Amino acid sequence: MTNKIPVKNIAILTSGGDAPGMNAAIRSCTLAALHFGHNVYGFLHGFKGLLNNEFTALAEQDVRDIIHYGGTILKSARCPEFLDENKQQLAAENLTKLHIDALIVIGGDGSFCGMLALAEYYKGQLIALPGTIDNDVDGTDHTIGFATAVNTAIDAIDKIRDTADAFERVFVVEVMGRHSGFLALNIGIASGAEQVLTFENFQNPGVELQNIAEHIKLCKEKRGASSYLIVAAENLWPQGVEQLCIDLQAYANITCTPCILGYIQRGGSPVAKDRIMATKMGVAAVNAINADKSMIMIGEISGSINEIKITQAVKHKKQVNGELLMAQNSILDIAELAKINKL
Amino acid sequence: MTNKIPVKNIAILTSGGDAPGMNAAIRSCTLAALHFGHNVYGFLHGFKGLLNNEFTALAEQDVRDIIHYGGTILKSARCPEFLDENKQQLAAENLTKLHIDALIVIGGDGSFCGMLALAEYYKGQLIALPGTIDNDVDGTDHTIGFATAVNTAIDAIDKIRDTADAFERVFVVEVMGRHSGFLALNIGIASGAEQVLTFENFQNPGVELQNIAEHIKLCKEKRGASSYLIVAAENLWPQGVEQLCIDLQAYANITCTPCILGYIQRGGSPVAKDRIMATKMGVAAVNAINADKSMIMIGEISGSINEIKITQAVKHKKQVNGELLMAQNSILDIAELAKINKL
Amino acid sequence: MTNKIPVKNIAILTSGGDAPGMNAAIRSCTLAALHFGHNVYGFLHGFKGLLNNEFTALAEQDVRDIIHYGGTILKSARCPEFLDENKQQLAAENLTKLHIDALIVIGGDGSFCGMLALAEYYKGQLIALPGTIDNDVDGTDHTIGFATAVNTAIDAIDKIRDTADAFERVFVVEVMGRHSGFLALNIGIASGAEQVLTFENFQNPGVELQNIAEHIKLCKEKRGASSYLIVAAENLWPQGVEQLCIDLQAYANITCTPCILGYIQRGGSPVAKDRIMATKMGVAAVNAINADKSMIMIGEISGSINEIKITQAVKHKKQVNGELLMAQNSILDIAELAKINKL
């Protein structure tokens, strides 16, 4: 079967925020492409590399031992100038001159928009792999890097819990996620936080302030909780979690300590889930190239490889799992509902 | 809605090999049950505790801060005497005398067989949660503990790779899994092993010995690999991986170092996947009790809660994901197929 | 020998910021005291517990399995009211009424000042153990918790390096340490940071701004560094590291990303160094009690147990190791000195 596959020149680039597992995806794309006899090139610095013709050939030894490294050996970059049509055209010309038959882009929805723009001028195959810690890409249950970011955050929060317990204190931990709540909700449940503030369950600051204050008092005074952790999505509370602490002090005389986990969530050795999923997706990307497909994103739905059009991946907003929200409610609000139940 | 639910006495026990996330499941079952106003008890030492009436009431403060701990606060034990019908009857009598309306058992298929036996005599509700690092339970994509065990193993193998690289040496790493290949296959792919020996792709020792020897030589001599890692499932190679090393030396004069990861795979703080899944399953178990269900196992299929009859869970053998096997082949056997491809 | 030691009532408390290894110290004090037949009590919430008579008896099973836990099972608290002499007198009266013969305080120099105040009224033995991540206690090479905090920080910075490398970006990472540079200097060297800003090598913001800007340009432009990490001590740069980033942008048009590691540095499972040192110190504390000593702090100098008067421990400011500063200079400023060298 494999001996009928025509040899192609395949290029790979990583774009947008780096995510753990991008190297595993680069490795897998490269090894699978070499497996079928293709030539493989890596463009550096995301779309910038397309404009500057910054690239390198990728051989087996370049990628053999990178599955466990965070970051991306191909570097990444923001590339606002790619919004300019002249630049999109230039990138297409560069790819064509280099006889690149297929380009694999590992990144988030911003990068996929760049691909759509590039498609206006470039006639080769374009394959997207979802790589972002935020998990905010439709057509895949998980994006590459999401699982690692969740685990990095819970390791950090497990440590913060030590201090919160020792001092019987309230902490507000801000986690990443841009404008979606996947990270906050998963991190909140996995760290056993007493409160998770995320887009999906947020009403308005006034109502929330009252709810939080009541729940803190309930937990600390009636249930004997020694500490109280709030996990909050970034970009949620007006002016951030430091302001939330100020607001809680003003509203209910509750002293909270803010913690912003920040960039540690973006790096680190990928967990097995990201390594394995990235490996499967890389193989699927090359299979799609072999099948002459284009303009698709490789995802994973229910544990199996899924292909959707890139246009769809950027159009729909993926929703968080309803069961997670339900689980959170059942776990966090014990006493009140129990009280109601007993009436 | 919730105020119509009758108050029940719910008991929990953990049985069989311990698995990271069992405590998260205990916590979730307890908090969700308290949420609905139920009373919660924990039996100690698995089925043994049923025979000896070893139990304790579980309150919120007992489980609040255990989501991140390995092991099980309820202890576990093997209980061969439970094969005796008199013992099964005794357990049922004890549960009945204590007015236990529902029993949640967190364990593997051995424990589920115990539940089937108990059901002959006990008329309360029986709910199973799949907790074992081996992932060899049907009706759920993942068992509680599996994800953590995979991650523990790849952390260990990442370290072994350091020495293998420094000495340009061949290592054979034996991982757990009893008689199924979930652990070996996932660990092998996630650690970037050059060879994965597991039940699903194993022919016979003679053929495998030849294949391994050729692949090692190919990788070391032609592809410039500095190290070569074999991940092997336990109970696979006749007389174990130490014998495999002896066999490789005898057959092809290849020196290998055997490593048996052993019990570190069973402990440790659970990764987010196990914490979240165990939390969801615990809530689902209580929901099932509220709905007067019995003799079911709570699983997770494609990210959503799934219920199957316990009888089914113990009958079928779950198969490893075909995509994983395919990914492994594409990644590991580059040069040969590339060569064929170019003919 | 041991049968001549009179039985005493020994109390333990932890005070000030919690530090990993405090539990190991509590365990060791307790086990060693029980070993000699003493009775052991733990006061809760630091000095507050002395005022409120909050205490618990400590038995072997209470401390057996806590060596690997962060935080402190005895809780900690700030206790500003202990500055009041009436409160100091009350604490002494409570201890005397309870027939406490010796009190072991695990904390930092603020806690030791509290001990000096208490000594005016309390006639029992007072033994101090240095427990703080900041390492700013004289009479001991290391304080309990310091080694763990350094390791937690370098794990975090290793992750930040991934993103810094991927984006070829400058990051400024603020680490704890109050007003001393032990954490910053050790973390800076161990994480391979290109620049360490700490009290010991700081001139003034104007000079530093120029030095940093030149060094960044040198590293990025001439030496091909893909990333540049600055580790900065907290309380060093006027208005903090966010201001430093603004200043660097204004002064030299260099874009930096600030990261404040924060409270993760205070928690987590202690590394071996803290577990072992805390264990040795706990045994030494009990030996000192057996020898009827008082008003001393147990330290470790050059790997051996050291005793100094508490009055001395709070008086002197410990200096950072000169070899570390020298090592930093040799490692960080390669090219310039090499150039001078070649003239």
Add this chain to the structure above:
Amino acid sequence: MTNKIPVKNIAILTSGGDAPGMNAAIRSCTLAALHFGHNVYGFLHGFKGLLNNEFTALAEQDVRDIIHYGGTILKSARCPEFLDENKQQLAAENLTKLHIDALIVIGGDGSFCGMLALAEYYKGQLIALPGTIDNDVDGTDHTIGFATAVNTAIDAIDKIRDTADAFERVFVVEVMGRHSGFLALNIGIASGAEQVLTFENFQNPGVELQNIAEHIKLCKEKRGASSYLIVAAENLWPQGVEQLCIDLQAYANITCTPCILGYIQRGGSPVAKDRIMATKMGVAAVNAINADKSMIMIGEISGSINEIKITQAVKHKKQVNGELLMAQNSILDIAELAKINKL
């Protein structure tokens, strides 16, 4: 000052078992040497590289980002043929022909014996750095890699403790250390093991078997210990820890589970201690070369750099810290001595 130092050609090699921190030492030697304007070369595969002229120039970018990697970028190897005087002479000739002025060897005492042999024929400077996880090198409190190996082992044993607790079982964990007890004693204390079997406190199998059996029964029956961990040095018990388990079963009907930690102890990202000490030692090695010293080993005693003759480093056997043994005894044997004390 620095501009008077003559430019030299400095070579580095790593030899013997790999140890975490070797890369930090290579980095530091290289950066410090470049700092003074020297040229730096790395020989591959230890002494084998000297025989085969396998070497590479080392520039700043080769070592910039390796401080956190386990293993050794220069590879290591056993080199039994170096016992042959002709080979020693060949190595010296190769070094001389390449105009290598100084050779830094990072390794253990076997490697240092190789240096002594080489010194018979090679007239350049020879500087040793102690790199081995076993810590069995005199003239330094710690060897590079020791601290990391201890921490890797306690992380593993913390996990094993989870299972031991869940099943209330006795585990025997074998740790590395060749023929010295540094690893076993430090790991045993840091993991809170109930029993540490190491060369320094070992009498004979018969006596030990009785002691262990009595202590296990005491802990499990009288003190309510739920688990019991024995940490045993490799090469201690006749025929290994599996035999020890068989012996305990036969002698006292105690069921134990053996665990051999194995090669995970040799790899992994170095902890801060190893990174910092290796960095200091690397700078000191270059300083020693600048000062025209030779035939010395750089060590660290009491936190400060120490130089001793290589002849001495290989002659004396370093003893374990007496305080550690004392601490172990006070912690582990509580009840017995308490009983004696009360007579």
